[in-house]
Amino acid sequence: MELVTTHPSGGYILEELHVGMAAEKIIHVTEERIRLFAEASDDFNPVHLDEAFASKTAYRGRIAHGLLSASFGSAVVGTILPGAGAIYLSQTLGFHLPVRIGDDVVVRISVVSVDQESARVELNCEGFVDGKLIMDGVALVRVPRRRRPAKD
Template structure:
């Protein structure tokens, strides 16, 4: 069971506002342009991602998105929605179950599993879905701010 939340008005939830069960979702479209940009940013030019003729002869029978491109969508949720601005990744486990293809819409769901007030860290369940099918999952640990910065006014 989870409680979907939206972005906090300040841009991020502080540690004291987090509790187990809070969740956030974001839908991200996988386009040709995203795959090209990720290849450039990561220097990963594996032809299974970029060359249809090559990829069509693989077990995937066509091009697939970089696994870490899809995984990076979780960072978009962690850094902008839950916990949001100021949160920092400490660790992340990942398991990939099915490939993501050009044209897919990936639904990323981040759910708070636990909050450790002493270490200022939260454990998050990270899941990605395409058409309701779990395509990847893992557990992240993030450091969460204890308080908001004072207004600059």
Template sequence: MVDLVQAHPSGGYILDELHVGMAAEKTVHVTEERIRLFAEASDDFNPVHLDEAFAAKTAYRGRIAHGLLSAAFGSAVVGTILPGAGSIYISQTLSFHFPVRIGDDVRIQITVIELDHEGARAQLKCEGFVEDKLIMDGVAVVRVPRRRKLSAR
């Protein structure tokens, strides 16, 4: 069973607050600007992402977003909602099933599937959907804080 949660009031869940089945979602609208900015940030100027004339001649019949742009939306959920602030990526597997295009809304769902209390790690199922179609999935391992830092105030 999935237990959909919102961001913790402190900004992040600590290890003892997590349980298998906890999940969080975020939907991100893919725009021309996001693709352009991602190309600049990643230095990936593949014309299948940026040049409609080129992309129209490919198997995709038009421009598609970078696969890792959609994966970065998952990173946003991990870093800001579940587990949230203080969590650190250790590893990530990914499989891409369908392309994402300008104008698509990508819904990312992150679900806790395993906890390692000794290692302070959580294993997370990462899925991306456009409408109800699974466009990507994988598993992330993240380090999760054991306790909150006291405010410096």
């Protein structure tokens, strides 16, 4: 695994990508993030927003929306690897453990395959809290073949 950072241009082009490249980002889960995600998604399930309700569930307290945690993968794909210009085509997801307010989610995206002909890249997507796998899946993204020229 070769850990990379944001490309100076903002995004890697297809020809710069290879199997084994990876990027990570740590995102702190806050009450505010959960509230804003509920607003953006229109998902007001009380297991995410109401401690009294959530304390009576199998989770014994509030948990973050699964898709909020999954969206952290999108943050890496859109800003680091491949970065600017990458377009999501599909994503599989598996959720393994709940994420709670105060957790730090470590998101790791790694290149599994590069298809030069279709300009598509397959990415392994994983999320961890305290070293434990909380979610995983595979994304298929389209990546630009060249950078857009700078505007004068």
